Amino acid sequence: MLLHVHLGLYGAWSFGGDESFTGASSIGAPRRIGERETFSQDGSAESPGSSYAGPPEPVGAVRVRLVSANGWADLRGATTCAAITEAEAAAVLARLGPDPLHNRPGDREEFIRRLLRRKTAVGLLLMDQSVVAGIGNIYRAEVLFRQRVDPWTPGSSLNIETAGRLWDDTVAAMSDGVRDGRIVTTPSALWSGGNAGALDGEAHFVYKRQGQPCRRCGDVVGMAEIGARKLYWCPGCQN
Structure with missing residues (x-):
């Protein structure tokens, strides 16, 4: 199975993790200019070396949560969020330019x-x-x-x-x-x-x-x- 996500106007991913986890604090709406690239477990900017005890409690209507040993990702507000088969994914991709x-x-x-x-x-x-x-x-x-x-x-x-x-x-x-x-x-x-x-x-x-x-x-x-x-x-x- 594959995860099909379309953020649309209001969807957004938020991320957090330890010092080995790098990425923007959010992708989607809203998108902030100049975001730091290393974040603590609650998603706030923090210096390398911070401890990571796992993801925080979900806030708001989280559609999907992905968790690893070093970080996490939450999805909210997406227009499309569905688990689909490889055949269904191929059909979606075929419609795209x-x-x-x-x-x-x-x-x-x-x-x-x-x-x-x-x-x-x-x-x-x-x-x-x-x-x-x-x-x-x-x-x-x-x-x-x-x-x-x-x-x-x-x-x-x-x-x-x-x-x-x-x-x-x-x-x-x-x-x-x-x-x-x-x-x-x-x-x-x-x-x-x-x-x-x-x-x-x-x-x-x-x-x-x-x-x-x-x-x-x-x-x-x-x-x-x-x-x-x-x-x-x-x-x-x-x-």
Whole structure:
């Protein structure tokens, strides 16, 4: 049996463990910038060498708890949480588009093919799991901004070069997020403190920056509902 989890908007994993257990304190909603990577048994940041006596009592509606000799993980609020067979898992995977974090040979070309065949707005297509797997709302907004693509452009109106750049930048951005344990899409030149771990509203170009000046052109960052999610973009840079 395999565990099938889809975090959705509100799902989150929380973790804790001894000094040999490393990882972010949470994955999902909410996601905190600059999280420490070693945690005590209650999930709070603690220096290496702390004793570990097992996981704390569950807090809230824990859907799944995973426990090892060195750490634990709790799941709450997930849209999907089910034990499934390998055949069922294969069927789920078959419905998904290419995964930028895997970036296997042929994935780039398959993404381009799926994107260009649809007349739907590219801002929606990047959140469609049958087109590309795993892009969340932050990466959707930030990659479209970084590549200067209007979110309302139909996928079929994009050219192959632009579609390829969207894939390449998504691979780079998501890989950086996995490496760093946080989502930071701006360059260090824009960080007033010079430290990614201490960023305060400087981690992104447009995400949750509606009404503020664009970091690139100075135009006002916009926000609109698209596909029941908030979309952030710069009308000046993305036209």
